[in-house]
Amino acid sequence: xxxLYAEGTGWLYRLSPRIxxxxxxxxxxxLFLTRDPLxxxxxxxxxxxxxxxxxxxxxxxxxRLRPVFLTIALIAAFSVLLIPFMDATITLLRxxxxxxxxxxxTASVNISQxxxxxxxxxxxxxxxxxxxxxxxxxxxxxxxxxxPEIISxxxxxxxxxxxxxxxxxxxxxxxxxxxxxxxxxDAIADAIDARGFRGQTSLKQKGDAP
Numbered sequence: 001x002x003x004l005y006a007e008g009t010g011w012l013y014r015l016s017p018r019i020x021x022x023x024x025x026x027x028x029x030x031l032f033l034t035r036d037p038l039x040x041x042x043x044x045x046x047x048x049x050x051x052x053x054x055x056x057x058x059x060x061x062x063x064r065l066r067p068v069f070l071t072i073a074l075i076a077a078f079s080v081l082l083i084p085f086m087d088a089t090i091t092l093l094r095x096x097x098x099x100x101x102x103x104x105x106t107a108s109v110n111i112s113q114x115x116x117x118x119x120x121x122x123x124x125x126x127x128x129x130x131x132x133x134x135x136x137x138x139x140x141x142x143x144x145x146x147x148p149e150i151i152s153x154x155x156x157x158x159x160x161x162x163x164x165x166x167x168x169x170x171x172x173x174x175x176x177x178x179x180x181x182x183x184x185x186d187a188i189a190d191a192i193d194a195r196g197f198r199g200q201t202s203l204k205q206k207g208d209a210p
Contacts, residue, residue: 040093048102
């Protein structure tokens with residue numbers, strides 16, 4: 001399976017994953033606390049500089065940003081038609097800055113680190129009996145891990161349709177894409193159960209109980 005993580009040795013990679021994820025959360029909140037186009041433009045520039053530190057290369061950066069920025073472009077286009085131009089500009093700047101920084105963070109935080117941080121953040125809920133932190137961290141990590149794989153499968157199916165001279169339609173691709181994804185999910189679930197990853201925290205707690 002493909003991953004959004006990219007190997008690197010720069011200062012961005014040496015930062016604690018917790019610091020990077022907390023910074024992303026604070027940065028995201030800050031973007032929506034201001035409507036100043038100048039501040040938002042500076043946020044975009046800052047995000048670009050941080051992303052540059054990931055050293056993904058032009059091709060790697062564009063491959064990661066292209067699908068998201070196509071969506072942002074569509075949102076911006078509809079915003080221009082439905083709301084005032086300044087509001088549409090603010091929306092575009094916010095989404096662009098958030099996407100650029102999120103791309104840098106996902107490139108420098110691997111899945112294991114991401115799952116560990118999710119698990120750590122949910123430990124208070126686990127103590128209250130509201131969640132199993134390890135299971136939630138595993139679930140979130142698998143969702144993030146599957147995103148690039150699903151996109152890759154979609155492109156593979158699209159290319160296969162074009163090679164046969166067929167028109168690429170979502171209705172003709174969706175069913176095989178869902179089937180392939182569910183097969184992968186079943187295989188991964190079987191591997192997780194075989195290794196006893198799920199429920200480890202609960203079992204440990206039961207073993208420690210008097």
